[in-house]
Amino acid sequence: MLEPVRKPAPWHQPGWQRLTAQQDFAHAYLFTGQPGCGKRRFASAFAAFLMCDTPDAGVACDACRSCQLRLAGSHPDLLMLEPEEEGKAIRVDAVRQLVDFISQTSQQGGRKVVVLQPAEAMNVNAANALLKSLEEPSAETYLLLVSDQPSRLLPTIRSRCRVQPLNLPGADEAAAWLTEQLPDRSTDDCALLLQMAGGAPLRALSLAQVDALAQREKVVEGIKALLKGQAAPSKLAEQWNPVPIELLLDWFCAWTLDLLKLQQQASDAAVSADMDKVLGYMAKKLDVAKLLAWQDWLLEHRRLFASKANLNRVLFLEKALVQWKNLLERR
Ligand SMILES: [Zn+2]
Structure with missing residues (x-):
């Protein structure tokens, strides 16, 4: 279901005003930007605006019949396409549903809007099926694609969309x-x-x-205990089971980068408060070749986890923690 929002994030307001003030809209838009910058929200608000019968000052009214159907999640002329599960592909069957939707006449007599996200989740067959719809647009039908990795889209898809880059504040x-x-x-x-x-x-x-702060606190405490020799890697690997692996990988990658910066005494080494003492201590002691080898290993595993490779997370974490602690050992 689409987020029930009428307005984009405040930092996207200038781009929003330019977009909604136009007289003619493109048949297809591609909203791009970093994860969490507000793309989905922008696309949802734009879909709401396009479908509203009586938009007010460039914003959906939330009161007309079309808005009410949309807010109830039952607007027949609004189609939302997402992977069935997060991280999974958007398959060709889903895009065929889109093609059918586009070829039908509008049920409420107004515009038809499709929101497809994340667009890079389309597999090759799905992308080719979509391409046909982009090549033969039908009147009063709008396709809104959302992507944080537009370089992974077919160039032919990108070139048929009006690209709206959305920045971070x-x-x-x-x-x-x-x-x-x-x-x-x-x-x-x-x-x-x-x-x-x-x-x-x-x-x-x-x-x-998702209460990431509490999880972070637990992990930081664990790392301190590990370095003091008060906790075994295998025990921590088990204890951290409730923490999403993406978060753990993000944190270790960020800390590793901080260590490299601290070692080079880079002026932009702004280490987060909860790890500044630990990283400051480690940076003084460790060997840069070892640190770079660890970083390679870590980034490789991050790629593997991102590609949904079938890895054993407890074993991975145990190995990671052994290496993290070994960073401090003299060769
Ligand atoms: Zn309305």
Whole structure:
């Protein structure tokens, strides 16, 4: 189902105003930008705007019949295509459903809108099926693609869409927005969430919703215990079972990068507060060749996990922790 939003994130307001002020809309748009920058929200709000019978100042009214059908999730002229499961492919059957939808006449007599996300999840057959629809657009039908990896799309698909790049807000704006969304969280918590999210506010918000801060605290404590010889890698690997592997990989990759920066005494080595002592201590002691070898190994495993390779996470974590601790051993 589409997010029930009428407006884009505040930092996308200027682009939004330019877009909605146009007289003629393209048949297909491609919204691109980093994960968590607000692309989905932008596409949802734009779909709402396109379908609204009486938009007000470039925003869906949320009151007309079309808006009410959309808000109830039962608008027959709005189609949402997503993978059946997160991380899975959008298959050709789903795109055939889209092709049928486009060829039918509008049931409510207004525009028809398709939102497809993430577009890079289409497999080759699905992408080719979609291409046909892009080549022969039908009147008053709009296709909204959302992608954080547009380079993975067929160039022929990209070239038939109007590309709307959506940026991240500046650090201050992101922090102010997140603090407003999470009134019960401290400024430090919000700063850490944003850092974990690579500066992407909506990603930071979803991390807060899955209680990533508590998990992070547990992991940081575990690492301190590991380095002091108070916890065994195998025990921590088991203990961390509830923590999503993507988060653990993100954190270790970020810490590794921080270690490299600290070693080179880079001026932008802004290490997060919960790990500054640990990383500062490690950076003084470790050997750069070992650190680079560890980074290679870690990035390779991150790729494997991202490609859904069938890895045993407990074994992987145990190996990772043994190596992390070994970074401090003299050769
Ligand atoms: Zn409306």
